[in-house]
Amino acid sequence: MLQVQFIRQHKEEVLERLALKQFKELHLVDEIIALDDSRKKLTVEYDETKAQANALSKEIGKLMAQGQKEEAENRKSTVSSLNARLQPIDEQLKATEKALHDALILLPNLPSKLVPAGRTPEDNEVVRSGGDLPTLYEGAVPHWDLTKKYDLIDFELGNKLTGSGFPVYKNKGARLQRALVSYFLDFNIDAGYTEMNVPHLVNEDSAYGTGQLPDKEGQMYHVTEDKFYLIPTSEVPLTNLYRDEILKDTDLPIKMTAYTPCFRREAGSYGKDVRGLNRLHQFEKVELVQLVHPNKSYEVLDEMVAHVEKLVQSLELPYRILRLCGGDMSFASALTYDFEIYSAAQEKWLEVSSVSNFESFQTNRLKARFKEGQEKAQLLHSLNGSSLALPRIVACLLENNQTATGIKLPAVLHTYFGAEEIA
RNA sequence: GGUGAGGUGCCUGAGUGGCCGAAAGGAACGGUUUGCUAAACCGUCGUACGGGUUAAACUGUACCGAGGGUUCGAAUCCCUCCCUCACCGCCA
Structure with a gap:
């Protein structure tokens, strides 16, 4: 606001x-x-x-x-x-x-000076890219075939338990998820983020505080009996930790990371975009949130982008970083960088992270403030970014690294996963 | 789920209708003193929205869990809701 x-x-x-x-x-x-x-x-x-x-x-x-x-x-x-x-x-x-x-509350945040003009995703600016697009072997297939072939994920079982969009991870598929989560968290902790473990359900005030309510109510699962919402991202509980708080400037910056499942109704989605792991109702994500001094937030945004980039590079995946144009940015963001990874068998780019500076747009709603000495309290700036969304990373890891005999994993995961490849 | 107690400022905690935006202590901050540490002493020490001013000073209103009510007047009385704690029950 x-x-x-x-x-x-x-x-x-x-x-x-x-x-x-x-x-x-x-x-x-x-x-x-x-x-x-x-x-x-x-x-x-x-x-x-x-x-x-x-x-x-x-x-x-x-x-x-x-x-x-x-x-x-x-x-x-x-x-x-x-x-x-x-x-x-x-x-x-x-x-x-x-x-x-x-x-x-109907006014969106103002885009920063760096935001390119434009209306659609085609107008987004590619600011950097890295990694080489892999050349797949003859018999390469999309990840939804690989998960079946190696018995990693069972989509039908998820249908039985809940419905479409709630996959069951099995075996090495489950272990790969856990390896990624651990690796991501450790990577973030090493960079100075504090690991948090937060509720997966939030009340109305929290959903309002980060802007999911009143407009995006339909995108969240709602526990009507207790008036709770299942979190669509851990940004919601993490940022709301500081709702109605006044920090001291010496407490800054606040750097948090959390791993949570994320729940999204994604009403109206269909077709090949939702096939396999591309779009789910429940998925896992490791998130970064920072609350910082207003005159530091753009510096911090760059730092977060660099941080996520290093993480993506360490997974040896081909990526590109987009600076979103005015028309493609989210309502609350002042500047957003999206990370996309190339999904070689689907032959398309998948968004795996979105790193944004909200300036004081969220904190004004939240009343998250800080004080320098005896000065009047002023609004913090909030930023967040995924590091990373799991399913699409899994999809790309599987597709891009497939061989006739197995799936090779990047070196950073070997210890976490307990093996060098899925065979 | 049952019963009881309670929610006051950064914290502890007083306050049961006007003198209360709120005692006292602690913390924090600034200063004096100090060989160092500690202590002592003095001062500052909530937020929001207004008025006012070049800026201040100054000043008004609101806020003692939330929302309503009673009253000329409410932190204080009444109602509803939320939450916390204790004990019991149940239980990973």
């Missing part, structure tokens, strides 16, 4: 940058300023009237103590009439505040 004060002070800039994000409802900006104007006006009216009433009420106490009953009764009726006047003002004020808030 953008800050009204910023919008007021930088209206032209806000309009320009919203347009870059392909945001159409630019009229909201003027509406917001108008609503804020009336909010201020009503606040003054309310406060002044209330101040009178409060002062009189205080006098009543003293008059009563002095036994001046009549005078006290006089004041009482004055206060009563003041309060009666207050009521409609209060109602208007509340309605105005709500309207203002409702309009504010």
Whole structure:
């Protein structure tokens, strides 16, 4: 959520940058300023009237103590009439505040200066790439055949237990997952991230805090009886750890990593995009979250991108890093880099990580702040990134490294996996 | 799930209708003192939204788990909800 004060002070800039994000409802900006104007006006009216009433009420106490009953009764009726006047003002004020808030949450975050113009994924900028596209042997097949051939994942069993999109990992498939999770976590811990283990269900306040509610309710699984939501990513619990907190600047940066399952309803998806491991309702992911000083966040973003890049490189997979264009970025992001890995048998790029700087967009909603000395509290900047989403990594590892006799694993996984290849 | 107790500032904890944005102690921060450490002493020490100012000073309103209510006036009384703790039951 953008800050009204910023919008007021930088209206032209806000309009320009919203347009870059392909945001159409630019009229909201003027509406917001108008609503804020009336909010201020009503606040003054309310406060002044209330101040009178409060002062009189205080006098009543003293008059009563002095036994001046009549005078006290006089004041009482004055206060009563003041309060009666207050009521409609209060109602208007509340309605105005709500309207203002409702309009504010419709505005997406402003894209940073680095964001390329554009509307569709084709407009994203490739900033770097690495690794060589593998040449597969004659009999190479997509991962959904490999998982069957080596008995790694059973999609049908998952259907039986739950439904499509809930695969059952078996045997070396299960072990490969666990190896990857351990490796990713260790890699992150070595870079100074603190490992966290957080709830997989969150309450409404948390879902609201990171922006899943109110708009994306349909994308989450909802436990209606207890009003909990299954997390779509560990970004939700991790970032919400600091909801309504005021940190000291010396506590910064906060660097966290967590491994959790992620649950996504992904309503409306179909076709080959959802085949095999490409898109699931439940998958595993290791996530990075940082909360940092506002003047550090872009430096930190680069650092996180470099960190994920090193991780991908260590898996010896061909990758490219995209800087997302205005139209393809998420609602809350100011700048996003996507990591894609080439899935050789499917012959397409799969997104395996998305690293974003949200600036103060999330923290404004969360009220996650920090203080430098005696200064006024100010909003932190939040960032997050996957490191990495498991299923698509598995898909690429299997497809790209397949041989006639088995699947060779990158060296970094040998110890974790307990073998050099899946045969 | 049952019964009981309770939710106050960074923490502990007082406060049962006006003198309470809230005692006291601790922590933290700034300073004085100090050979060092420690101690002592002085000061500062919540947030938000307004007014005001070049900026301050100053000032108003709201907030004592959340939401409603009673009252001229609520941290304090009433109602609903949430949460925590203790004991019992059950149990990985």
